[in-house]
Amino acid sequence: MNLDSLTQSNGEWLRGSGPEADIVISSRIRLARNLSSFPFSSRASTHQKAEIEQMLKDRLVKLEAESRLDYLPLPALTALDRQLLVERQLISRELANADGPRGVAVANQETVSVMVNEEDHLRLQAMRSGFALDEAWTDIDRLDDLLEERINYAFSEEFGYLTACPTNVGTGMRSSVMLHLPALVLTKQIEKVFRALQKINLAVRGLYGEGSRASGDFYQISNQVTLGKSEATILTEIREVIPQIISYERQARSTLTRESRQALHDRVNRAIGTLRSATMMTSEETMDLLSSVRLGVNMGLLEDTISIPTVNELFLQTQPAHLQKLMGASLDGEERNSARARYLRNRLREAGPNLN
């Protein structure tokens, strides 16, 4: 796999299609698995970690899965390339910054990635655009089965899958849905939604792990409990709550349309105007402005001038590592702000001159 080719596409999770794609960016399921014959990664020696990696890599690349997996050993990558994988949600920040033998196997369309020697020996992840947890589950379950035929997982009859951190024991499963909730933020109802989710043991975090005010109004909602529940139960719990949040967001959008359509129209147009004219632009501000644009497109305020896949692409391509890959150079913060603004100006100029 050539990493540069990654920057030229959006990958699965920003494809901008799938059910409820105006609000649900992506659905993701990950499974934590460990080999029974090795200590957990944190207790394994470098030599053992190399053995684990070698063994898993062999199995992964030869797997008869639908789409071939390419294995990327992380120590062979530059810091920039590792950051690129983080921005694409293919690996965790922890794996990027760790030491020693470790890597990731990635499927062609980025629907599946498998981290090796993260907190657990294996972190399997399936991603789908839109609200598609069942499809993600089908993918990850099949992959898990295929691997289990070739590997002895650390498994206890009493607890289920054993994991390095007790919070993952049992199913080892975390299912999460990434939502774009700008109207709930604008109408100041987002905190209320969070509190309700926390009460039913669902966690909320931003696109790249931020707290309550997430960049670009992207929120990931995921299950916290992995033990004492079946995979099906976990899936059902989150699958049932997401439509409610979608409905709250749609109600908030209706409220905005009804009560402050002019202000919203102004906000969306100013966002486009600023993205088209600024000559310095931070990643944070870009995400906030693109969030307004995305809302505007989905509410029909920008007509045919820009598509959701393009907006999604701009979110990703303006992240620091992606931007530097695009520019073909390592850039400091100020240089990135200048390059980011230039890139956005050019891309949005292409998007057509008549924006209102």
Place this chain on the structure above:
Amino acid sequence: MNLDSLTQSNGEWLRGSGPEADIVISSRIRLARNLSSFPFSSRASTHQKAEIEQMLKDRLVKLEAESRLDYLPLPALTALDRQLLVERQLISRELANADGPRGVAVANQETVSVMVNEEDHLRLQAMRSGFALDEAWTDIDRLDDLLEERINYAFSEEFGYLTACPTNVGTGMRSSVMLHLPALVLTKQIEKVFRALQKINLAVRGLYGEGSRASGDFYQISNQVTLGKSEATILTEIREVIPQIISYERQARSTLTRESRQALHDRVNRAIGTLRSATMMTSEETMDLLSSVRLGVNMGLLEDTISIPTVNELFLQTQPAHLQKLMGASLDGEERNSARARYLRNRLREAGPNLN
């Protein structure tokens, strides 16, 4: 004089030419005069005010001045038309809002205006684009002489010209210069300049009389003392201090170019971008954004895309009364904000598509 024709031009003070026109918007001199045979306006009966107006109007329209004066009786105008005259600096807000017989005589190019029955029976005013106090003085002095041949002014050998308010006694003269000082504002040196001016008895106020943070970074500097000094001394005092302020502003612009050229470029481009894309825009924000654009043009950051006379015109045409005249309708605040944004979008789109 047809008031509608006024909205189609810029008038003298926004012509954007004359010495130091990048920083000095206009130079203005006014003289307060009263008739010896009538009580001051505040103490005159309506009947007496009507007599004063009739007499002055006859003299004014028949004056053999360079440019013919047209007389506009204010009670015959709508509130909107009176506001239009205020926005063009042809009459004071006080005259606009007063009662009873009163009016203004205006010269063709708006270089001269004469208010009748303001605080004083006569307020003569000459305006010039750029730093041109001497030329304004020549105009107003000639007009004053012409009038004095036909009218008995209230004059005391001891005090000079007598005026309704003691602060105007003596010369009855106020000379003022309107400056555009965005770089002193951006570099946070404007307060220091104000304090220095106050120490030498010069007053500072905004374009429409605001306090220390003036809309659009426009500041009027004027003399406060009218008594015990000759007209020539007053003129010299203000004429000598203005070049210093111009020099401070130029230094501040150099500092910006040296130390934060990128940030300035960004600011100017965002201003244009917002003016071109917003769909709601207050008068206050318009002036702030146009101030950045004006600075950008004068610092060569916007090349040939927009001229200073056009920027000046936009400042004036987006004022509430001008805007309503342009739209041919009476508009409430929200309608004005929408119409103003639409007008700016259209005007700036004409100004050429490539702005950076």
